[in-house]
Amino acid sequence: MALEKPYQDIPGTTIFDADQARKGFHLNQFCMSLMKAPNREKFLLDERAYLDQWPMTEAQKAAVIARDYNEMMSLGGNIYFLAKIFSTDGLSFQFAAATMTGMSQEEYKKMMIEGGRSPEGNLYKESDSNG
Template sequence: MSLNKPYTDVPGTTIFDADQSRKGYHLNQFCMSLMKAENRDRFRADERAYLDEWPMTEDQKQAVLARDLNRCLSLGGNIYFLAKLGATDGRSFQFMAASMTGMSQEEYAAMMLAGGRGIEGNRHTGEKQ
């Protein structure tokens, strides 16, 4: 039984809590397996076959194959574990973060250097805008 979660109404935000951790356990373990070179090689050789070795949901597998990081997060992925997937693809964390916002790396970097995303539209849905 989940506790009351007042933080669930922040637009565009997925909080990695105990429920998300349970939901994404095998997805995150798959990502951690990519720390070993032999596993990265096996994954690159046949992504689907390697994913099928893990008891992940089909939605999780499809999100990984599509490199849909936002979907991975919604399915229990933790960004620090998902970074292993990005590294396997030769992608920087900045590239991954930019892809999650729909921005180019350059646009994302400029936004962050300018102080990050503005608060407008990013408050709790119940707060006055």
């Protein structure tokens, strides 16, 4: 029996729960492999060949190659594991987060310094769920 997940109603948010952890297990394990320099070198030399060593779905592999972090998260990737990919590419967490929001790095930085996104209008997908 599936657990009720009221948090699925938060727009623009992927919650990393047990189901996501199961779905993204191999994707996240691949990410963790990038903690070792020889693995980073192999990955950057031939990304597809390196990814094919992992029992990930084709969608997960395509998202990694495209560096589509939002898609990787929807496919079970955890942002803290995915950080290994953008670190391998020499990118900052701030840069990656900005790309995930559709903002420039400077716009994202300014937004965060000013306190982040406003919760107004962003609490729930269903208007009657806002209470």
